[in-house]
Amino acid sequence: MALARGNIRGYEDDRMVLLFSMMDDAREVPCAVSAAAMDELEHVPRTPADRREEQFARLRDRIEACASRKFQAQEFEVTPPGIIVRSIDFRS
Numbered sequence: 001m002a003l004a005r006g007n008i009r010g011y012e013d014d015r016m017v018l019l020f021s022m023m024d025d026a027r028e029v030p031c032a033v034s035a036a037a038m039d040e041l042e043h044v045p046r047t048p049a050d051r052r053e054e055q056f057a058r059l060r061d062r063i064e065a066c067a068s069r070k071f072q073a074q075e076f077e078v079t080p081p082g083i084i085v086r087s088i089d090f091r092s
Helices: 035-042 049-072
Strands: 004-012 017-024 027-034 083-085
Touching: 004 027, 004 049, 017 035, 017 049, 027 035, 027 049, 035 049, 049 083
Parallel strands: 027 083
Antiparallel strands: 004 017, 017 027
């Protein structure tokens, strides 16, 4: 089953990831997308930290589709289990 849209948690500048969640029925699945992945998708050198949520909103459908594929493949990467989307995840 595909995941449903969850919430945007915000950008963590020290880790250079935007945190968001997806829903597996009633269970929230923590997710993150790297700043590098978002910049690569938009073909830009570097988006300022204060514009990351705006950037995520533009790319959200593609990022969430990738997170959902990783979830279905059970490619969990953190504790508690969650999904991290990186640039390489879009190169298929």
